[in-house]
Amino acid sequence: MIRRAALVVVLLGIAGVPFMGGDYYTTLMLPFFGYSIALLGLNLLFGYTGLLSFGHALFVALGAYTAAYMTSVFGILHFEAILLVSVAVALVVAVPVGLLCVRYVKIYFGMLTLAFGMLFYSFLYKFYHLTGGDEGIRVLRPMLLGQSFPALGKVEFLTGPYYYYSLALLVAAAVVMWRVVGSPFGLCLRSIRENPEKAEYVGVSARRYRFYAFLISSIFGGVGGTLLAIPTGLADPLLAYWTHSGNLVFMMLLGGFANFFGPILGSFVFIFLQDQVISLTQYWRLVFGAILAVIVIFFPHGLMGVFDPRARAGG
Amino acid sequence: MPLLEASSLRKLYDGFCALDGVSLAVGSGEFVSIIGPNGAGKTTLINVLTGLLKPNTGRVLFKGQDITGVGPVKLARLGMARSFQLVNIFPELTVLEVVKVAVVSRLGRGGRLFSSLARDREVTEQALAVAELFALADKRNIPAKKLPQGDKKLLDVASAFALRPEVILLDEPTSGVSTREKHTIMEILVSASKEIGIKSIIQVEHDMDIVFGYSDRIIALHQGKVLADGTPAAIKADEAVVNTVVGRKTRMPERGA
Numbered sequence: 001m002i003r004r005a006a007l008v009v010v011l012l013g014i015a016g017v018p019f020m021g022g023d024y025y026t027t028l029m030l031p032f033f034g035y036s037i038a039l040l041g042l043n044l045l046f047g048y049t050g051l052l053s054f055g056h057a058l059f060v061a062l063g064a065y066t067a068a069y070m071t072s073v074f075g076i077l078h079f080e081a082i083l084l085v086s087v088a089v090a091l092v093v094a095v096p097v098g099l100l101c102v103r104y105v106k107i108y109f110g111m112l113t114l115a116f117g118m119l120f121y122s123f124l125y126k127f128y129h130l131t132g133g134d135e136g137i138r139v140l141r142p143m144l145l146g147q148s149f150p151a152l153g154k155v156e157f158l159t160g161p162y163y164y165y166s167l168a169l170l171v172a173a174a175v176v177m178w179r180v181v182g183s184p185f186g187l188c189l190r191s192i193r194e195n196p197e198k199a200e201y202v203g204v205s206a207r208r209y210r211f212y213a214f215l216i217s218s219i220f221g222g223v224g225g226t227l228l229a230i231p232t233g234l235a236d237p238l239l240a241y242w243t244h245s246g247n248l249v250f251m252m253l254l255g256g257f258a259n260f261f262g263p264i265l266g267s268f269v270f271i272f273l274q275d276q277v278i279s280l281t282q283y284w285r286l287v288f289g290a291i292l293a294v295i296v297i298f299f300p301h302g303l304m305g306v307f308d309p310r311a312r313a314g315g
Numbered sequence: 316m317p318l319l320e321a322s323s324l325r326k327l328y329d330g331f332c333a334l335d336g337v338s339l340a341v342g343s344g345e346f347v348s349i350i351g352p353n354g355a356g357k358t359t360l361i362n363v364l365t366g367l368l369k370p371n372t373g374r375v376l377f378k379g380q381d382i383t384g385v386g387p388v389k390l391a392r393l394g395m396a397r398s399f400q401l402v403n404i405f406p407e408l409t410v411l412e413v414v415k416v417a418v419v420s421r422l423g424r425g426g427r428l429f430s431s432l433a434r435d436r437e438v439t440e441q442a443l444a445v446a447e448l449f450a451l452a453d454k455r456n457i458p459a460k461k462l463p464q465g466d467k468k469l470l471d472v473a474s475a476f477a478l479r480p481e482v483i484l485l486d487e488p489t490s491g492v493s494t495r496e497k498h499t500i501m502e503i504l505v506s507a508s509k510e511i512g513i514k515s516i517i518q519v520e521h522d523m524d525i526v527f528g529y530s531d532r533i534i535a536l537h538q539g540k541v542l543a544d545g546t547p548a549a550i551k552a553d554e555a556v557v558n559t560v561v562g563r564k565t566r567m568p569e570r571g572a
Contacts, residue, residue, distance in 0.1 A: 179428070185427055194404075194407055197403065200386070200387040201387045202396070202420050203387075203478065204388070
């Protein structure tokens with residue numbers, strides 16, 4: 001009950017940000033929505049299935065470039081269509097990549113996902129005529145539910161309709177993921193995380209389930225990336241760079257992978273902390289490195305572990 | 316036709332011959348114990364019988380079907396399960412969840428992405444029923460890792476039983492637990508297998524009290540070969556087996572566990 005009440009309060013708080021937070025902080029919330037969706041996926045893979053991907057930014061970048069291609073190249077502005085295509089593109093890439101990666105576990109899985117992420121980065125960077133190279137491709141303002149909001153300026157659009165559209169999408173994504181982790185499928189994933197050998201002896205094929213988890217997490221990555229690209233207005237190769245994957249892992253650890261809401265909290269804290277620290281010092285990476293070290297050593301279950309110490313990624 | 320049949324199994328590890336022409340057959344209704352000194356090839360035999368290891372020669376038939384090296388997932392689906400010498404559970408899952416994994420798998424519901432596991436009455440009831448058979452129902456919400464050693468062993472076996480297999484292979488079901496607990500575990504095992512309808516049990520066991528107390532038939536392995544295969548009475552009368560395998564252990568106190 002307390003958790004449910006807390007959730008409602010938090011949601012109302014987020015919905016109230018455009019009224020109270022001003023344009024600056026409202027705009028800062030937009031990447032939070034995108035990252036949270038991507039992290040829900042990443043944590044299905046890590047917190048629930050036990051596979052740590054260091055290349056998840058690949059799918060975030062795919063989502064962003066899909067938005068760029070759809071709007072700038074094909075002139076399709078319906079955001080719903082863009083999101084659907086993002087899902088499809090993420091799947092098309094995730095099938096072969098996943099089939100290869102889930103043959104490995106632990107550090108080998110991590111390294112292989114890292115390799116695919118960097119491969120995609122190089123592709124984006126070098127194939128100038130297709131991807132715009134280091135300049136990337138512009139992402140145009142989409143139409144939401146068929147509306148183009150011509151009367152609204154860029155900031156008004158982002159802090160108004162787009163803000164609530166993103167929030168709704170995050171809520172929908174969280175509900176879907178909540179159902180997935182609480183399903184019989186979710187239990188099988190957790191059994192594989194705990195003990196793949198035993199799981200196989202009760203008939204749960206580790207490789208097959210890891211593959212499905214990979215596909216789902218990729219879809220969430222793609223949708224998150226699409227959502228991120230609209231406020232930035234640009235898809236550029238750095239989205240696929242390994243440091244971006246590293247940031248995703250950081251957010252997940254910061255908030256706590258052992259809790260369903262941990263990664264969402266992590267993305268929130270990361271974004272706002274980064275904003276503050278960057279304005280204070282150019283050595284923000286140093287500060288973040290120190291924070292990460294403190295978390296791993298003293299709070300292995302992340303910030304959420306501090307609030308809710310008993311929780312383990314469960315149903 | 317025997318339920319499980321193995322013919323002339325040979326398994327080599329870097330020139331060391333762990334199994335050297337082992338043949339055996341286990342019929343419906345049998346409780347068979349495999350005994351032998353350390354290094355006799357017992358665990359290798361279990362691993363080959365359960366399709367984890369592929370033998371160099373020979374094959375394994377389950378219900379007349381060749382299952383040599385098919386792997387554990389397919390085996391579970393065909394109706395053969397196993398438990399492990401060292402406790403093999405899902406430490407962070409609760410007791411009930413550990414059993415539920417097997418029930419979900421047997422009912423083929425692992426692909427259900429969006430249905431609620433908590434509201435799946437059938438899975439919950441069946442898992443609870445198995446937990447009750449193993450006296451674990453009261454501990455259903457405890458994380459498996461927090462159970463005492465004896466309960467962990469039971470949970471490992473319970474999750475294998477939840478598959479409702481026809482044949483179950485138990486690799487030292489009572490190793491690492493106290494003498495008093497051993498008999499409790501065995502009693503639970505036997506009654507649960509009747510309840511669930513398991514047709515045959517094959518166990519590897521060191522404790523001769525348990526071997527002679529529960530088996531219909533005993534297969535003695537020595538240096539990768541079947542030394543003897545017969546009823547407990549026949550094994551006791553077999554000089555060679557008593558000298559190499561059973562030894563004076565029957566009279567000796569438990570190895571300090």
